[in-house]
Amino acid sequence: MTGEPGRKVPHHTVEGVQGHPDKRVGDATPLLLGSSLGTSTALWDAVAPGLRAAHTVVRWDLPGHGRSPADLIGPGATVGDLAGLVLALADSLGIDRFAYAGVSLGGAVGLHLAVHRPERVERLAVVCSSAHFGGETPWRERAALARREGLAGLADAAPRRWFTPGFTVPRLVADLRAADPGAYAACCDALAAYDLRGSLAAVRAPTLVVAGSEDPATPPAHAREIAEGVPDATLVEVAGASHLAPAERPGAVTEALLAHFTDGPGAGSA
């Protein structure tokens, strides 16, 4: 899990206080944002404007999602592989230490980095995520389904996992429909093998854990498990939000993230 020079990096956007898209991002602690399985950087569209007044915000796409190449990972991928891509991206931007927030699989990547590369992660937020996504078999089965049949059926069913009844964000469902099935399946492989329940005590970064009160995919009990295991953790439950809380309740999520990354003790300094 290193960021070797010349390595291919995920698609990303750079926005905010430094204002130099795709350039080195300077002195302020940059904030990296990771998205969930099936979505893209668009998951953060309603939250990023509130963050970039205070931070250089770097959003990255999972392999085969959004505009990232699919061949960044392959079958049998791990969350550690995804974390390696984030480090390669940070290295390519000249970023040593960063703040990191991620949703679901994107949050698992942040937790993995905080456990295994604590020197790189200054502060962490895990949003609608988990230390263990409920067992290997369902994820292996979903990977097999994606490889066999593509993503149309999974996209049809996604709003029930992602949003409360009556709410949707068509762009995010379209992103899942357009994702690369092989890369999506490789991300499912990563979720199948992922289990950080025994490593939470190793996290040194001050950590915000955000749960959606109505989230069926990573219910609030998953967030409580992380908050109880990480030594310096704060738990916030967002009322009326399902799994994609940054899209469904952007105001509450922005407020929680700003309090953690900008106003918290020791926050905001490089």
Ligand SMILES: O=C(O)CC1=CCC(=O)O1
């Ligand atoms: O799409 C889902 O099933 C919800 C989800 C689980 C892990 C992730 O990133 O999204």
